[in-house]
Amino acid sequence: MSGNIWELKPENLRAECDLSLLPFETTLDLEPLKYKVVAQDRAQRALEFGLRIKDPEYNIFVAGPPHSRKTETIKDYVSELASQEPSPPDYVYVHNFKEPERPRALVLPTGRGRSLKNDMEELIANLRVHVPEVFESEDYSNRREALVRQFTQARNAILQELDAKATQEGFILNISQTGLMLFPGKDGKPLSEEELKALSEEERESLRQRSNILHEEMNEAIHKIRRMEKEFQEAEKKLDQDMALAAVGPYFEELLEKYRDQPQVVEYLKEVETDILKNIDDLKKKPGTPSPFPFPIPEPSFTQYQVNVFVDNSETKGAPVILENNPNYANLFGGVERRAQFGALVTDFTLIRPGSLHRANGGYLILNVMDLLRWFFSYEALKRCLKERVIKIEDLAEQLGFIATRTLQPQPIPLEIKVILIGDPYLYQLLYIYDEDFGKLFKIKAHFDWEMKRTPEHLQEFSSLVATYCKEENLLPVHKTGMARLIEHAQELAGHQEKLTLRLKEILDIVKEANFWARTNTHQVIFNTDVEQAIKEKTYRSDLPEEKLQQFIDEGMLFIETTGSVVGQINGLSIYALGDHVFGRPSRITATYSLGKEGVVAIDREAQMAGNIHNKGVLILSGFLRSRFAQDKPLTLTASLTFEQSYGLVEGDSASVAELLALLSALADVPIKQSIAVTGSVSQRGEVQPIGGVNWKIEGFYKVCKARGLDGTQGVIIPKANVQDLMLKKEVVQAVKEGKFHVWAVGTVDEALELLTGLPAGKRLPDGTWEPDTVNYKVDQTLRRLMETARELMREEKGEGKG
Numbered sequence: 001m002s003g004n005i006w007e008l009k010p011e012n013l014r015a016e017c018d019l020s021l022l023p024f025e026t027t028l029d030l031e032p033l034k035y036k037v038v039a040q041d042r043a044q045r046a047l048e049f050g051l052r053i054k055d056p057e058y059n060i061f062v063a064g065p066p067h068s069r070k071t072e073t074i075k076d077y078v079s080e081l082a083s084q085e086p087s088p089p090d091y092v093y094v095h096n097f098k099e100p101e102r103p104r105a106l107v108l109p110t111g112r113g114r115s116l117k118n119d120m121e122e123l124i125a126n127l128r129v130h131v132p133e134v135f136e137s138e139d140y141s142n143r144r145e146a147l148v149r150q151f152t153q154a155r156n157a158i159l160q161e162l163d164a165k166a167t168q169e170g171f172i173l174n175i176s177q178t179g180l181m182l183f184p185g186k187d188g189k190p191l192s193e194e195e196l197k198a199l200s201e202e203e204r205e206s207l208r209q210r211s212n213i214l215h216e217e218m219n220e221a222i223h224k225i226r227r228m229e230k231e232f233q234e235a236e237k238k239l240d241q242d243m244a245l246a247a248v249g250p251y252f253e254e255l256l257e258k259y260r261d262q263p264q265v266v267e268y269l270k271e272v273e274t275d276i277l278k279n280i281d282d283l284k285k286k287p288g289t290p291s292p293f294p295f296p297i298p299e300p301s302f303t304q305y306q307v308n309v310f311v312d313n314s315e316t317k318g319a320p321v322i323l324e325n326n327p328n329y330a331n332l333f334g335g336v337e338r339r340a341q342f343g344a345l346v347t348d349f350t351l352i353r354p355g356s357l358h359r360a361n362g363g364y365l366i367l368n369v370m371d372l373l374r375w376f377f378s379y380e381a382l383k384r385c386l387k388e389r390v391i392k393i394e395d396l397a398e399q400l401g402f403i404a405t406r407t408l409q410p411q412p413i414p415l416e417i418k419v420i421l422i423g424d425p426y427l428y429q430l431l432y433i434y435d436e437d438f439g440k441l442f443k444i445k446a447h448f449d450w451e452m453k454r455t456p457e458h459l460q461e462f463s464s465l466v467a468t469y470c471k472e473e474n475l476l477p478v479h480k481t482g483m484a485r486l487i488e489h490a491q492e493l494a495g496h497q498e499k500l501t502l503r504l505k506e507i508l509d510i511v512k513e514a515n516f517w518a519r520t521n522t523h524q525v526i527f528n529t530d531v532e533q534a535i536k537e538k539t540y541r542s543d544l545p546e547e548k549l550q551q552f553i554d555e556g557m558l559f560i561e562t563t564g565s566v567v568g569q570i571n572g573l574s575i576y577a578l579g580d581h582v583f584g585r586p587s588r589i590t591a592t593y594s595l596g597k598e599g600v601v602a603i604d605r606e607a608q609m610a611g612n613i614h615n616k617g618v619l620i621l622s623g624f625l626r627s628r629f630a631q632d633k634p635l636t637l638t639a640s641l642t643f644e645q646s647y648g649l650v651e652g653d654s655a656s657v658a659e660l661l662a663l664l665s666a667l668a669d670v671p672i673k674q675s676i677a678v679t680g681s682v683s684q685r686g687e688v689q690p691i692g693g694v695n696w697k698i699e700g701f702y703k704v705c706k707a708r709g710l711d712g713t714q715g716v717i718i719p720k721a722n723v724q725d726l727m728l729k730k731e732v733v734q735a736v737k738e739g740k741f742h743v744w745a746v747g748t749v750d751e752a753l754e755l756l757t758g759l760p761a762g763k764r765l766p767d768g769t770w771e772p773d774t775v776n777y778k779v780d781q782t783l784r785r786l787m788e789t790a791r792e793l794m795r796e797e798k799g800e801g802k803g
Contacts, residue, residue, distance in 0.1 A: 006717075006744040006751060010737045013728045015497035017484035021459055026477040026525050027467035035077045036069075036468060038461045039452035039502065047074075050444030051081055051364075051418065056389055059418060059441055061369070063425040064448025067505040070422050071368070075323055078364050078420065082319035088362020091311040091413055092116060093349045095304040097271045103308075103349035105411040106264045111314035116265065117307040119258070120272075123251050124302050127276070131283040134247045135240070143239055151232040155225050162221045169210045173218075180218055182211060244280045248273065272305055308350045310413075311358050319363035324356040327372045329396045332356050333381055336395060336408050352410050357382070357391055361417055369423030369431075382419070383437050389415050451499045459487065462500065469508050475515040481528035482514065489535060492727045495695060510534050542581035549576075549585055554707055558645055560586050561674035562708045568592060568666030570756070571677035572643070572658035573697035573716070584693060584700030586677050588644040589655060591662035595786050596638025600625070600663070603642035604650045611651030620653075621660050623684035624749075628776070629783050632768055636790040637783065639663055653681040654691035657719075661752060668778035672756045673713070676744075677701040680719040686749040690721035695728055702732050702741055710735060715742030717752050750776075 024030055037044055043062070050060040064070045090113030093103045108116060134140060162180075163173040172185035183190040184207055199207070252273045259265040276283070282302070313320065324331060334355035338345040356365060372379050377396060385391050390412040421442065428445065431438040452458050463483055470477055478486070486507060493501035501507070511526070513534035518526045552558045560571065571586040602618040604610040610618075618641065625635060641659045643650055657680040665672045679697050681689040698716045705714040723745050735741040746752045750761035753775050762774020770777035 006746050006755065007715075008723065008726075008736075008743045008745055010733050012723060013726050013733045013736060013743060014730070015454075015488075015491060015727065017487045019480055019484055021456060022463065022480045022483055024463070024480060026479050027463065027470055027483070028477045030464050030467040032468035032471060033461065033464045035080060036073055036465060037077060038465050038504065039458050040073075040448055043446040043448045044077075046444055046446035047077060050446065051078065056386060056416075057441055058443050059386065060420045060444040060446055061428050061431075061442045062420060062422045062446045062448065063428045064422075065450040065503060066424075067503040068448050068450065069504045069508075070448055071323070071366070074420060074422060075321065075366060078366070079321045082321050082363055083317060085319040085363075087313050087316045087318060088311075088320065088416075090114070090309065090313055091354075091358065091361075093308040093310050093352050093410060094268055095306075095349055096411075097275050097304070101408055103352065103408060103410045104268070105310070105413050106262075106268065107414075108262060108265070110316070112262075113307075113309045113312055114314055116259070117309050119255055120305055120307050123255065124305050126251060127248060127283055128302075131244060131247050131280070134243050140239075140243050144236065147232060147235050147239065151228060154228055158221050158224055162218060165217065166214055169214055170207070171211065171214055180222060182214055182218065184211070240280050241277050244277055244283070248276060275304070303348055303350060306350055308352055310352060310354050311361065313362075320360050321364045321366070322356050322360035323366045325368070325371065327356070327367050327378050328375045329377050329381065330355065332375075332378050333385075333391065334358055334393050336393065336410070347408060349408060349410070352393060352408065355391075357385065357415070357417065358413065361391070361413065361415060364418045364420060366420045366422065369421040369427055372421070373427075383441060385415055386419065386441050387437070391415050448502070450502050451494045451496070452502055454487075454491070454498050454500055458500065462487065462490070465504065466508070466511055469511060470515075473512065473515075475512065475526075476518050476523070477525050478511065478514075479525040479527050482526040482531045485528040485531040486510065488727070489531070492695070495693070495725050495727065497724050497727060510538070513538060539581070542578075543583065545576070545578055546581065546583040546585075550703060550707065553585075553704055559588055560704060561588075562705050562714055563675055563711070565671035565673050567669055567671045568662055569674070570658045570662040570665070570672050571674060571701065572655040573677050573679040573701060574643075574655070575652075575693040575696055582693070582696055584696035584698070586701050586704055587646065587655075589641065589658050589662050590644055591639060591641050591659065591666045593637050593639040593663070593666055595636060595789055597636060598638040599635065600639045600641065602659075603640055604646065609646065609649055611649060613653050614650050614655075617653030617656035617681060618659070620656060620682060620684055621663065624660060624682065624686060625663075627684055628686070629780055633784060633787045635783065636786045637667075639666070652691075654679050654693075654697075656680075656682045657688055657717075657749060657752060660749060661756060664749075664753060664775060664779055665757070667782045668775045669782070670757045670759060670775055670778060673758075675705075675711075675714045676717060676756055677715075678717045678752060678756070680717070680722075680746075680752075682749060688719045688746050688748060688752065690719045690725075694718055694722045694725050698726075698743060699729060699732055702735065705741065706735075710740040712739055712741075714740075715744060717744045717746055717755060720745040720747040 035044075043064070047060065047062075050058055062070055062074055087110045089110055090108045092106050092108060092113045094106060096102050096104045106113075106116075159173075159175060159180075166173040166182060170184060170186065172183045172190055174181040174183060184196065185191060186195075196204075252269060255269050256266055259269065329335075332355045334353050334357075336347050337351040337353055338347045339351065340346075372382070381394075392412045393410045395407050419442075425447065431442075466478055466483065466486065469475070487500065489510060490500035490507055491497060493503060493506060510531060514526045514530040517533045517537070518530040521530065523530060549558070553560050561569070562571075568591045570589050572589045573584055574587045575582065575584050600618055600622045602610060602615065605615050605618060621641075629635070641663065643655075658678040660682050661672065661678060664670075677697075679691055679694065681691055683689060698718070701714075701716050726743075728743075732741065736743060744755055746755070753759075753761045757775055760771070760774045762771040762776035764770055764776075770780050
């Protein structure tokens, strides 16, 4: 039977881009895209809503396929929106004079954090110069000498009075560095031991009593002198503070006036002033004063008066947009660094470092969800921050118990941020189902499409995107013929005549490579020939496995027939996906049968070399046989199917039509043309259903036939529903035009059966039988014969049993 009614015309095999749809000569005539978003209306509306709603629970998950430029698109889109928003405040950490282990966080208007740091550095520098001058002044020396003189005179008066009384009572007062002592004496000299022994008992008793009275008075004098010393020290300290205040006061008054609108800063400055007056001795000595010791003595560092500008937004235009490519715990949440000092690790508030979350506070943080999930603690800590709305700087090692020493506990910073996660739709589903917090915190899903319809508007956006990319990357402009070839390549990647892929990264990579070949060919613009060369070169770099497989077929190592007819054997078509390269190749499928009751058996399934979808397809074959041929008799056969020379997993149901046709050929004992390959899945009713990768499969069989020599009889049968998916290479289309190759589209198994056998498939007659001399009739007769044989065997077994 002629197959012309199912054969496709060359114009059905590929959709070519009409140059009239491209109203420009080169991409220089096009306006660049503002947001670099092409045909993503759903995702764009979700982004606009998610970015504008100011709610901490409405963070965004951007889901989409790989190579769709999601990250670049999101960053550009968010940056444009963020530029219109106000810049967030600065955050600084300062010393906490009340609790040194808990540094204080101050919030300052944008740009004033660095100003405060400079002011404090200038303050300390001035004080280190001017305070020593005050304490070296004549006024200070006179006032201090007056205090010393007053104290010395009062102390001397007390000692003189005590000495006179001691002399009167016959004692000598000895004043030394160790204290005061009384000795019995006469004429200003202490009594010797012999003189003391010579005294009478009454004289000794009198001496003892006078000694006790004098010791009491001496102790009272000592207490009085100590009180005077304490009063002198307090007076001296007050003098120092008064003098220091006179030197420090003007500087602080100036700062207090400058920051009067910042209550936190005013409170901090007053604490600094109090602490400086309390520790004024550190400022008395001029910096760089030589030490009397042979080794240097550490000078006061005044670290406690420094300002750690934690987040500086002085140069941030609008809200910050941070893309963190390595979201480990330290990069995301910051930490407290340590430095080695005298063999130990020490730290202070100036070593507190921010993370991406701090730098993005008040704006937007963009993360790749796969990168984030690689760091479990980062993901959990991020959720905790979003729930508590504060950022805590915690030492991860301390949390895990690796560090026993105490460290700083900086004051948490309020968090106001929009987090944008970018990842695969499958990851979104997993997180939404298995993480109860995820759905509460990421309520906006911006789903990127993977393809777009070929409309004039979308073609214009596509062309403008290419124009923008060429301008940004300093590439040659693309000629309209080159753009037409890029559009066709986008259709090839989409696998559809009316759709273009949105895996834009692959398209733009081709543009960059075509720019190289255009410059190599000394072109001023990128023509279609340059784009074609870029596509071919890219394919050539990756198709070594395909070439080796073709060599196996050419050398006869893999058995593939492209001529003649064979019973129970057919060329199915398989897809090999190798990541950077996908191609199709024919596979020999064979079918045999025998009397039995196991039905259709797939050898690949029995060998556990088949996937679930393939196994389902085999079970559908059994359903088809029962539905069509077992209405008036039971099936009494065991049929086996297999992919010959298959050494890997067989998956998918796109070969189920081929398997069924091979089985029907074996049952009907009708040979199948080996010059035709078949692809498609089948239903229990015999409908040929669409499959994926149809272009790769056709081109794969074409290459084998071309290597063997095209004779005009070869071709491929595909499902009718896949016609719109055809974007075959121009070489294949040209071969069809010349009648050297064919593509047929069928809707039922019977149509494919007639093409492959040249015989009518046959229709069921009203009495349930089939039209004579048809394939279905022959199959039905074989199955009926198997049934009769089975009955005869059963009768013989019963007869032998009775005998």
